[in-house]
Amino acid sequence: MRVTLIRHGEAGDDAPRDEARSLTLRGRASVTRVGRALRRRGGDFTLIVSSPLVRAVQTAEIVAAAVGYGGRLVVSEALEPEARVSRTVAWLATLEGEDSVALCAHEPILSSLAGALLRLDRFPALRKAEALRLRLPDGPGHPGELRWRIDPETGARQTP
Numbered sequence: 001m002r003v004t005l006i007r008h009g010e011a012g013d014d015a016p017r018d019e020a021r022s023l024t025l026r027g028r029a030s031v032t033r034v035g036r037a038l039r040r041r042g043g044d045f046t047l048i049v050s051s052p053l054v055r056a057v058q059t060a061e062i063v064a065a066a067v068g069y070g071g072r073l074v075v076s077e078a079l080e081p082e083a084r085v086s087r088t089v090a091w092l093a094t095l096e097g098e099d100s101v102a103l104c105a106h107e108p109i110l111s112s113l114a115g116a117l118l119r120l121d122r123f124p125a126l127r128k129a130e131a132l133r134l135r136l137p138d139g140p141g142h143p144g145e146l147r148w149r150i151d152p153e154t155g156a157r158q159t160p
Contacts, residue, residue, distance in 0.1 A: 002100040003134045005110045007126040011055040023058045030129035030152040035066025037155040043067035046098045051079035051105040060104040079105035085112040119143035
């Protein structure tokens with residue numbers, strides 16, 4: 001399975017609660033840039049999943065439009081910022097039949113998830129709107145592989 005981790009774009013301080021904060025114009029622009037880069041890099045997702053927080057849902061919607069995704073967007077509490085990574089890994093295993101999944105969420109869950117899937121003690125935090133492509137092994141017992149990243153400022157693909 002291919003898993004693309006996408007951190008939400010820049011959000012403003014326009015809401016009384018953190019969960020309701022929405023993307024700024026700059027945040028929307030960087031997510032659009034990353035979405036277009038994903039389209040050029042094979043963003044043919046079979047599933048797009050978002051955290052329930054507004055800024056992550058908006059990020060998922062922008063990416064879906066940019067890559068031409070026609071499926072429904074799924075919202076999962078497994079991608080909330082403070083979710084337990086073990087729970088998120090277990091939830092991800094339930095998506096085994098999917099070929100290419102995009103997960104739109106937050107820090108620290110995204111870097112924790114990347115570290116767990118790659119079997120690393122730590123993984124650096126994703127920047128706002130950054131996308132990270134992982135290839136998960138077909139069988140258990142093997143680490144995933146980091147394929148590439150997309151820089152949110154330039155839309156350029158960077159290989160490890």
